Amino acid sequence: MKITFPDGSNKDFETGTTLVQVAESIGAKLAKASLAAELNGTLVDMTTPLKEEARVRFLTFSDEEGVDTFRHSSSHVMAQAVKRLYPEAKLAIGPPIEDGFYYDIDLAERISDDDLNRIEEEMDRIVAEEIPFTREVLPREEAIRLFKELGEDYKVEMIEEMDEDTVSIYRQGDFVDMCRGPHVPHTGYIKSYKILHTAGAYWRGDEKKKMLQRLYGTSWFDKKDLKAYLDRLEEARKRDHRRLGRELDLFSIEEEAGAGLVIWHPKGALLRTLIEDLERKEHLRRGYQIVMGPQLLKVDLWKKSGHWDNYRENMYFTEVEGAQYGIKPMNCVAHMLIYRSSIRSYRDLPLRYFELGTVHRHEKSGVLHGLLRVRGFTQDDAHILCTPEQLNSEIRGVIAFVRDMMGVFGFEYEMEISTKPEKSIGSEEDWERATQALMQALKDEEIPYKINEGDGAFYGPKIDVILKDAIGRMWQCATVQCDFALPERFELEFVGADGERHRPIMLHRVILGSIDRFLGVLIEHYAGAFPAWMSPVQVKILTITDRSANYARSVAGRLREEGFRVESDLRNEKIGYKIREARLEKVPYMIVLGDREADTGTVAVRHREDGDRGVVPLDEFVEGVRGEMAPPKIPYKEG
RNA sequence: GCCGGGAUAGCUCAGUCGGUAGAGCAACUGAUUCGUAAUCAGUAGGUCGUCGGUUCAAGUCCGAUUCCCGGCUCCA
Numbered sequence: 001m002k003i004t005f006p007d008g009s010n011k012d013f014e015t016g017t018t019l020v021q022v023a024e025s026i027g028a029k030l031a032k033a034s035l036a037a038e039l040n041g042t043l044v045d046m047t048t049p050l051k052e053e054a055r056v057r058f059l060t061f062s063d064e065e066g067v068d069t070f071r072h073s074s075s076h077v078m079a080q081a082v083k084r085l086y087p088e089a090k091l092a093i094g095p096p097i098e099d100g101f102y103y104d105i106d107l108a109e110r111i112s113d114d115d116l117n118r119i120e121e122e123m124d125r126i127v128a129e130e131i132p133f134t135r136e137v138l139p140r141e142e143a144i145r146l147f148k149e150l151g152e153d154y155k156v157e158m159i160e161e162m163d164e165d166t167v168s169i170y171r172q173g174d175f176v177d178m179c180r181g182p183h184v185p186h187t188g189y190i191k192s193y194k195i196l197h198t199a200g201a202y203w204r205g206d207e208k209k210k211m212l213q214r215l216y217g218t219s220w221f222d223k224k225d226l227k228a229y230l231d232r233l234e235e236a237r238k239r240d241h242r243r244l245g246r247e248l249d250l251f252s253i254e255e256e257a258g259a260g261l262v263i264w265h266p267k268g269a270l271l272r273t274l275i276e277d278l279e280r281k282e283h284l285r286r287g288y289q290i291v292m293g294p295q296l297l298k299v300d301l302w303k304k305s306g307h308w309d310n311y312r313e314n315m316y317f318t319e320v321e322g323a324q325y326g327i328k329p330m331n332c333v334a335h336m337l338i339y340r341s342s343i344r345s346y347r348d349l350p351l352r353y354f355e356l357g358t359v360h361r362h363e364k365s366g367v368l369h370g371l372l373r374v375r376g377f378t379q380d381d382a383h384i385l386c387t388p389e390q391l392n393s394e395i396r397g398v399i400a401f402v403r404d405m406m407g408v409f410g411f412e413y414e415m416e417i418s419t420k421p422e423k424s425i426g427s428e429e430d431w432e433r434a435t436q437a438l439m440q441a442l443k444d445e446e447i448p449y450k451i452n453e454g455d456g457a458f459y460g461p462k463i464d465v466i467l468k469d470a471i472g473r474m475w476q477c478a479t480v481q482c483d484f485a486l487p488e489r490f491e492l493e494f495v496g497a498d499g500e501r502h503r504p505i506m507l508h509r510v511i512l513g514s515i516d517r518f519l520g521v522l523i524e525h526y527a528g529a530f531p532a533w534m535s536p537v538q539v540k541i542l543t544i545t546d547r548s549a550n551y552a553r554s555v556a557g558r559l560r561e562e563g564f565r566v567e568s569d570l571r572n573e574k575i576g577y578k579i580r581e582a583r584l585e586k587v588p589y590m591i592v593l594g595d596r597e598a599d600t601g602t603v604a605v606r607h608r609e610d611g612d613r614g615v616v617p618l619d620e621f622v623e624g625v626r627g628e629m630a631p632p633k634i635p636y637k638e639g
Numbered sequence: 640g641c642c643g644g645g646a647u648a649g650c651u652c653a654g655u656c657g658g659u660a661g662a663g664c665a666a667c668u669g670a671u672u673c674g675u676a677a678u679c680a681g682u683a684g685g686u687c688g689u690c691g692g693u694u695c696a697a698g699u700c701c702g703a704u705u706c707c708c709g710g711c712u713c714c715a
Contacts, residue, residue: 102710110643199710200642207712211642214710242708246650255688255706314714359715364640365706367713379715464715476715514715545672572672580676594674604675612675 002053019046020185023058033221034058035189036069036182043069045135045182061221071096073133073184074193074219075103080175081122082107082215085115091177092154092203092212099229100218104201106154111213116195119215123193130188131172135181143167147178154203192226193219241469241523242370248528248585250536251371260368260375262516267536270565272515274534276356278408278631279380279512285636286401288354288382293334295358299324304489305333310458314361331357332483332508335383336490339504344494349504350386350394356515357381371520372475378515384507385492388433391505395441395463395480398509402465402478403445404634405511409522413477414466415447418455425459426484434482434505435461459485465513467521475521477513482506529608532588532628540587541568542578544594551598555591555618562622564629583608589625 003022004010013022019039023031023046034046038057043065059066075094078101082089086107094103105111111119138146140159146169147155155178159167170179172187184190194217201214220226237243245251250268257263264272280290296318302308307315307329316327328334335353344351358378367373386394406413417438420431438461442449449463456462465478483506486492493501512518522530532538539559543552549570559566567587569578575592582590592604596615603621605613616624 113644197709198643201711202641205712207641211711213642216710253707259706361714364713366640366642366711368707373714377715381715479715510715512715517715542675544674547672574672574678575674577677578675583676590675592675596674606675 001050003050004053004055006055006057013050015051016049018049019044019056019058022050022056030058030060033060035060035066035073035184035221038065043182045133046185047132047134068096069182070184070189070221071101071219072179073187074190074217075101076133076170076172076175076177076179076183077123077126077187077190077193078119078195078215078217079103079105079177080126080172080187081119083175084122084126085118088151090151090153093158094177100196100216102201102214102216104203104212104214106203106210106212111198111215113198116198116215120195123190123195126172126187127190128188129173130186132186133183134171135168135183136171137166137168140165140167143169143178146176150176152178189221190219192221192223193217194226194230236524239524239527240370241372241520244523244528245371248536250523253370253374258375259365260363260373262371262374262376268519270536271530271534272519274631275512275515275519276378276380279356281631282401282405282634282636283352283354283380283382286352286397287350288352291335291338291353291355293328293331293355293357296320296325296327297333299326301333302326305336306485306489307333314363316360316362327360328357329359329361331355331359331379331381332383332486332506336486336492339385339492340490344385344492344504346387346494346496346502349494350384350390352382352384354380354382371516371523372469374514374516377517379510380512380515381508381510384509385487385494385504386507387494387496387502388505391434391437391482391507392440392444394507395437396444398480398507398511399441399445399447399463402511403447404636406465406478408632408634409525411467411525414474415442415449416452416455416464416466417442417449418452418457418462418464420461421454421456421458423458424456430484431461434484438463438480438482457481457483459483469521469524475517477518477521478509478511479513480507480509483508529586529588532625533631535586535588536565537567537585537587538565538629539567539589539591540582540585541566541591541593542575542582543568543570544575544592546570546572547595548593548598552593555593555603558618559622562626562629564625579606591621 001013001015002010003013011025019037020031023034036059037044037046038059039048040054059069061067061070072095075096079091079094082105086109088107090106092104092106094101144156144159147159159178167178168181170177170181170183196216196218199214199216200211203209203212218226218229220229245268248267249265250271251262251264253262283290299308299317311329315329318325318327335355338353339351356378358376360376363373363375384394419435442463460482462479462481464476466474467477468474487503487506492504494504496502541552541556543549552568552570556566556568569582579590586608588608590606592606597603602615602617604615605621607613
């Protein structure tokens with residue numbers, strides 16, 4: 001029986017040889033590292049005996065499938081430990097996820113953090129026992145009977161909904177789980193793991209269904225990798241924007257003021273202003289017009305826009321002299337009124353209305369999260385009204401804009417297109433054309449994307465841009481949405497070249513999204529060490545002794561004249577202490593001034609990254625850093 | 640909103656069995672005038688998230704509530 005390997009080589013084996021034995025014949029190292037294998041394109045266990053000639057690829061922890069297999073087996077080991085300690089526990093699902101795995105368990109008793117240690121101890125025993133994972137294939141009915149006997153109601157429910165005639169199950173000792181597999185050969189593989197925390201999770205992700213207990217864990221082939229991962233989590237904790245926001249005195253969110261309402265302190269407000277100034281400048285360059293709408297609009301207008309019917313739950317309302325008003329959750333309505341305020345010709349289009357609009361949304365209490373999920377935030381929002389012919393180039397303009405802005409901050413991002421959902425308005429052709437326009441725009445700009453079928457807004461498809469925070473959570477920032485509904489509801493029109501009235505198409509788009517959320521991600525991205533142009537304090541002047549105070553004041557004055565943002569530390573403290581504090585504040589440039597510098601009109605420059613840069617004349621320092629102190633110039637070609 | 644955990648000085652945290660509140664850092668005061676990540680000494684700082692209950696006595700036990708943390712659902 002001939003077995004062929006990925007490099008094209010092949011070898012003969014007797015029928016019935018297992019994959020483990022095949023791997024061993026190649027090398028003990030490979031056999032030890034192989035977690036599963038791909039047999040003629042299908043994932044199988046290493047214990048699988050071979051019947052006929054085949055192509056084989058061994059999967060180790062450096063293959064994605066190998067990692068998934070390993071973590072999936074880890075979740076089974078954890079589940080077995082749980083079942084040993086809590087025989088009445090019912091198992092739901094236990095898949096691998098990025099960097100780990102989880103298992104959802106239905107158990108009346110609450111699993112506390114102390115219990116996690118007990119579960120880990122039980123897992124240690126299971127690992128030491130090196131229990132083999134064995135696969136069986138049962139007829140569907142028999143599998144249902146088995147899991148009914150075991151009281152595993154969730155497994156029964158899943159099998160009953162499956163189409164297949166047979167079901168594969170895996171056993172490890174007295175533990176049985178329904179599972180597609182594959183698994184590692186035995187439990188002894190799972191040596192480097194940790195149960196991280198518990199959480200609630202709805203059965204099947206449906207908030208109407210029962211809340212189960214989810215145990216999150218992580219596991220690695222190597223002890224070193226586990227430690228590296230736990231260290232990485234610790235590092236991420238240090239760059240958490242909520243922690244840095246307090247340490248750098250950027251913002252606060254206070255119980256007294258209300259949940260999800262951000263209070264920007266001077267340094268944070270300055271940071272925000274710098275970003276907003278850049279945005280205004282870039283929008284004007286790209287043919288947007290800056291507009292501003294009110295914070296409250298009458299309820300009738302929200303009824304007309306559809307928000308009353310579709311978004312009321314998320315809105316705040318107030319009453320003034322008997323009239324009902326809604327606080328805006330979006331900026332679009334005022335923009336509609338601006339468009340409608342005069343007769344528009346096709347020659348006027350596209351019209352691009354831009355607003356740094358502060359909106360308020362009533363978010364459920366459990367979802368609030370620092371700056372990343374709040375109840376009041378400012379969007380860099382714009383509504384583009386254009387003809388159907390202009391749609392493609394307008395979308396491309398937005399995509400290019402997103403790319404340019406993300407480039408400024410060095411962000412990696414992912415793009416997704418969300419298509420027509422089940423509940424939607426508008427004609428089939430409109431949807432098709434809009435979706436094609438979005439796809440074509442991404443193709444034209446050579447940006448890869450994935451498709452989220454049926455995830456679009458009810459009024460149109462959208463492109464979403466997703467950024468990651470410090471611990472890998474994904475946050476949506478930029479979005480481009482086609483909207484047919486609002487132009488219709490507000491009866492927007494333009495006079496075409498044919499002299500007839502036509503309906504414009506509207507693009508709703510944000511580039512950074514919520515400025516607040518974006519800054520949260522940005523703080524984590526830079527770990528608080530912002531590039532000089534956006535650092536609230538760009539230069540901190542540190543004196544060696546009181547004697548240098550006057551010289552320090554004159555240097556500070558000169559730098560301020562240059563437009564640099566400067567702070568001075570003239571306290572009677574040792575220089576090491578002042579440097580330490582300035583470092584913790586993550587100020588990009590420190591200038592150390594003592595008698596030597598005062599006598600020669602020089603400054604001793606220290607940078608937060610590379611330390612002491614030596615002594616230079618003040619003018620030389622100014623010219624040397626002028627470029628990085630100014631907001632970046634973004635390359636932009638019109639058209 | 641749901642599940643679990645939590646809230647003690649500006650920050651990080653300790654506080655035993657219910658018996659009158661503790662540390663380090665920060666702050667303030669004084670001394671020190673110092674050359675690239677923490678000088679020394681002293682002082683002050685708390686309605687223990689809030690409201691209610693049990694008790695002779697509550698930071699500690701019970702209930703409610705607000706907010707926070709980790710997830711789920713939802714989302715910029």
